[in-house]
Amino acid sequence: MGLKARVTELEKSLHQYRSRNSAIKLKASLGKIEELKRQVGELEDALQNSKL
Template structure:
């Protein structure tokens, strides 16, 4: 069975078309693979950037925690100093009252 004027049998044409379709599919697959590889490389770069950002953030958190601890220590020290000052001021006020009372008693006696 020959097709008129083409010189090949229809089965040969079908086989040739099938081969060409397979080649085209393979080329398309290769193009898709290259595109996917580019996407994978981009994602790898983004992952590296995110890992770097995460590491930097973790270091910042560590520094902030240390700074917070130092501020808390300083705060507690300041609170202690304020309590001591308040106690001393209270004692001084008591002594001033006692002296004022004593002076008033002396003034009454005089």
């Protein structure tokens, strides 16, 4: 295998790793956002109930 081919292969692997890593981070962020939305909803409900 030539050097250029090896470099190309390594660049492709690096790109795949970064893409996978970005997807994992995005899923974690979305999970945090959903949890915060739930908490905001609970706080809104509690506020509404205290006003009644």
